[in-house]
Amino acid sequence: MWALNMGMLLGERHTQEGMPVEFVTPYYGGNQNLAAQKGLFSHWISPRLSFADLAQSVGKGPEEIEIVERICLKEKIVGTYERQKRKVTHNLIKEFQMPSSEAPALRRLLCESGYTTSRVFPSYNGVVDQMLNDPTD
Structure with a gap:
């Protein structure tokens, strides 16, 4: 980054x-x-x-x-x-x-800040990807 x-x-x-x-x-x-x-x-x-x-x-x-x-x-x-x-x-x-082992924690932090897959890719596929792979669950 x-x-x-x-x-x-x-x-x-x-x-x-x-x-x-x-x-x-x-x-x-x-x-x-x-x-x-x-x-x-x-x-x-x-x-x-x-x-x-x-x-x-x-x-x-x-x-x-x-x-x-x-x-x-x-x-x-x-x-x-x-x-x-x-x-x-x-x-x-x-x-x-940062080590790749920290990627899940970073993704969770971004999602909690509102930067989700469906926001960055606001299409049907982005929404579905977020539903299937939401790290905040």
Whole structure:
């Protein structure tokens, strides 16, 4: 699980060096799962490919073209600071790890707080899953 200091990162975007990250709250209309989860997405702003880069990719197979960069946001943030010769002096992003043996207790705590399967997945299947697997019984 990750905790992110969104305010600090948004402030970093407006410094001279800049931090190319945006936070997007999706439009919830028409997607009951997104509306129930109230999610927030982070988006790392990458430079657009030039025409020359696109032209070089013509004729290559999909396995040769990197479409999605799969790098953890923490690595992107720290890497940006390092390239700018700056030190991270505050907690921008924090990882919390817990043993899988604690998962049932965490699920019970979330359910008691109102975050149930039927809330996160407000469909027939979500309600049925909650009825069959309710950890508060």
